Amino acid sequence: MDAVRVGVLGCGNVGAALVRLLTADGAGIAERTGVRLEVARVAVRDASRRRRVHLPSGCLTGDAAAVVTDPGVDVVVELIGGIDPAGTLVRTALEAGKPVVTANKELLAHAGAELFEVAARTRVDLLYEAAVAGGIPLIRALRESLAGERITRVMGIVNGTTNYILTRMAEEGASYADALAEAQELGYAESDPRADVEGFDAAAKAAILATIAFGAQVLAGDVFREGITRITAADVAFARRLGYVVKLLAVAERPDKDDEEVAVRVHPAMVASTHPLATVRGSFNAVFIEGDAVGELMLYGRGAGGMPTASAVLGDLIDAAHNLRTGGSGRTTTLAPATIRPMDELCSQYYLNMDVVDRPGVLAAVSTVTAENGVSLASFEQEGLGDDARMVFITHKARERDIQDTLEDLRGLDVVKRVGCLLRVIGPE
Numbered sequence: 001m002d003a004v005r006v007g008v009l010g011c012g013n014v015g016a017a018l019v020r021l022l023t024a025d026g027a028g029i030a031e032r033t034g035v036r037l038e039v040a041r042v043a044v045r046d047a048s049r050r051r052r053v054h055l056p057s058g059c060l061t062g063d064a065a066a067v068v069t070d071p072g073v074d075v076v077v078e079l080i081g082g083i084d085p086a087g088t089l090v091r092t093a094l095e096a097g098k099p100v101v102t103a104n105k106e107l108l109a110h111a112g113a114e115l116f117e118v119a120a121r122t123r124v125d126l127l128y129e130a131a132v133a134g135g136i137p138l139i140r141a142l143r144e145s146l147a148g149e150r151i152t153r154v155m156g157i158v159n160g161t162t163n164y165i166l167t168r169m170a171e172e173g174a175s176y177a178d179a180l181a182e183a184q185e186l187g188y189a190e191s192d193p194r195a196d197v198e199g200f201d202a203a204a205k206a207a208i209l210a211t212i213a214f215g216a217q218v219l220a221g222d223v224f225r226e227g228i229t230r231i232t233a234a235d236v237a238f239a240r241r242l243g244y245v246v247k248l249l250a251v252a253e254r255p256d257k258d259d260e261e262v263a264v265r266v267h268p269a270m271v272a273s274t275h276p277l278a279t280v281r282g283s284f285n286a287v288f289i290e291g292d293a294v295g296e297l298m299l300y301g302r303g304a305g306g307m308p309t310a311s312a313v314l315g316d317l318i319d320a321a322h323n324l325r326t327g328g329s330g331r332t333t334t335l336a337p338a339t340i341r342p343m344d345e346l347c348s349q350y351y352l353n354m355d356v357v358d359r360p361g362v363l364a365a366v367s368t369v370t371a372e373n374g375v376s377l378a379s380f381e382q383e384g385l386g387d388d389a390r391m392v393f394i395t396h397k398a399r400e401r402d403i404q405d406t407l408e409d410l411r412g413l414d415v416v417k418r419v420g421c422l423l424r425v426i427g428p429e
Contacts (some may be wrong), residue, residue, distance in 0.1 A: 002403030004321040005040035006186045007067040010079035014103060014130070015042070018077065018313050019307035020302040029314075031300065035321040041067040041076075057083060070348045075320050077313060078102040087111050094118045094126060099320035101132035101313055109204035109220035113190025124282035125323055127316035131411035132205040133158055135284045136301040137315070142212045142360040143287070147293040151213040153253035155426075157280050158205045160303045161189045162228050162248040163165060164283045166268075169236045170245060171281075181316045188283055188304075198227035202250045202266040209287070210252035210264045218252070224265035231268055235353065235421045240390055241333055242379075243272035245278040257292075261341040270351050273429040329373070340356040344401035349378065351394050354410065355418040356382075358389035366391065369413065372404040376396065394425060 006022070017378040022029070022037050030036040042055055043064035061067060068076055068089050078100060080086045093100050095118060098241050102108070108115070119126035129139045133156075142151070157163050161183055165413055168179040180197065183189035195201045203223040210218040228248050234343050236246050249271070252264045270279045276298050280286040283302025290296050302308040356362050363380070370377055380393035395403070403422070410416050 001036040002325075004324060005038050005072055005074045006077060006317065007041045007043070007070060007075070007140040008039065008074035008077045008079065009043045009064050009067060009086075011042050011044045011053065011055075012079065013306035014309045014313065015079045016051065016076075017310035018088055019053050019055065021310055021314055023056075025138045029249075029318070032324075033318050034364070035318050035325070037317060037321060041070055045069045059384045064089055065092070068098070069096065073098065074316060074324060075099045075101065077317060078104055078107075079104065080104070083107050083110055090115055090126075091118055094122055094124055097122055097124055099125035099127070099324055101125075101127045101130075101316040101320055102184050103128070103313060105131040105201070105204040105208060113210070113217045113219075113335065120334055125316075125320045125406070126319055128208070129307045129316045130312035132208050133287060133299070134160075134301070134303040134305060134313045136285060136299050136303065137312070138287055138299050138415075139212060140247075140315070141297075141299060146289070146291060146294065147174070149294050151289065151291050152257060152404070153250045153290040154209050154213045154287060155249070155253070155277070155290075156209075156250055157195055157247055157277060157285050158209075158250045158287065158303060159199075159248060159284035160204070160285055161193065163280065163285070164188050165197070166231070166236070166246050166248065167281045168230065168278075169231070169233055170240060173233055173237065176229070177234050187331070197229055197425060199225040199248065199266045201286070206250035206252055206264050206266050209250065210262055210338065211335065212252065213289075214253055214262050214338060215335060216260075216262065217335040218262065218264055218338045219339070221295055222264055222338065222340045224267070226267040228268050230421050234390075235351075235423070238353070239270045239351070239423075242270075242394070243273045244425070244427070245273055247271050247277060247280070249277070249426070255341055255346075256290070260339060262338045263341040263346060265343060265346070268364065270423050271429070273298075273321060275426065286331070292404065298420060312398065344399070344404065345398040346424075348397055348428060349397055350403050351392070351421075351423040351425055352407075353390055353392045353420040354416050355420065356389050356391045357415045358384075358386050362391065365413055365415050366393075369404055369409045370395070373402045373409065375402055375406050385418045390420075
């Protein structure tokens with residue numbers, strides 16, 4: 001069996017795990033798949049640093065461009081991350097007729113359209129299962145198993161760091177700051193956690209999922225984004241009392257089944273405890289898929305980590321190697337830009353809390369403002385007395401535009417001291 005020689009760009013957690021899989025179980029992979037994969041070159045930032053993985057003699061280099069252009073490399077695996085120089089390296093490989101496997105969600109969400117166009121023109125694979133939800137075979141399910149399905153909504157937890165933080169807040173009553181510090185100590189969160197907690201990571205993944213699900217190009221900039229930094233332990237506790245769990249969700253949907261408009265957003269939400277996503281704890285990921293014919297599906301598993309992500313990379317690598325040997329390629333197509341529905345046209349239930357003055361007439365003043373903006377209250381309660389008085393309410397379904405107008409008017413009331421957290425509600429209404 002002729003070997004397919006692999007050039008790996010990056011040897012961090014995922015790259016090292018992939019090399020271990022290929023070197024430790026190469027014979028087993030070949031027996032199971034009919035493809036013999038061989039690590040030919042590995043590019044790293046610092047070739048002099050000792051690594052906790054055995055690399056074949058002479059394959060390590062600090063020159064990533066040399067790996068891409070090496071005639072002895074058949075397939076390129078890009079695990080550097082970021083847009084530059086990863087984008088240039090991927091494009092160079094594709095233009096040279098070499099399939100590329102990547103886990104780079106940021107690159108695909110910002111420059112995917114251009115790279116897919118190159119892949120389609122050169123008739124080689126650009127595969128990216130590991131870019132979303134780590135080891136969960138989500139991309140393949142959407143792209144292949146559900147290729148003929150009219151998807152109406154893809155909604156899920158696609159960032160393990162934020163899910164870990166929110167789980168600790170819900171189950172232990174931890175503050176946001178304490179839960180974040182613990183996530184950093186365990187290695188779930190970076191020292192600079194903004195990409196996770198402010199929703200940038202999830203937004204890039206949402207753009208990729210929407211593109212596949214709806215067959216139209218969605219970019220990261222098309223995604224409405226809110227993070228979890230304003231969520232308090234009190235918000236999480238109140239949600240729990242009402243039968244909800246707070247999760248950071250990525251949502252891509254067709255709001256109207258007969259309309260081709262697509263709505264894509266990332267934000268924290270109160271999820272009914274009866275919904276399958278409410279049970280997803282810790283650093284795990286899960287994605288809930290709804291389609292006209294298939295109904296409802298959920299895929300669940302580890303959304304990050306060296307070995308789970310390397311497993312997804314390996315699956316793509318085997319596909320690319322098969323296609324390379326048979327002279328084919330996957331279904332790489334160019335897509336027209338999606339028509340994005342503005343966020344202010346979203347309809348949802350909402351949760352809101354406010355610090356208020358403890359005196360008669362507060363509820364009447366608040367109710368007047370909500371009614372004037374076309375927002376109906378489903379439930380409310382007041383907590384605390386005196387300086388600690390707080391009003392919490394959940395609305396019936398309302399338009400985002402009307403809710404934002406309501407917030408602005410509430411801030412102008414003399415009985416409202418502070419408008420707190422606003423959460424969309426995923427529930428029965």
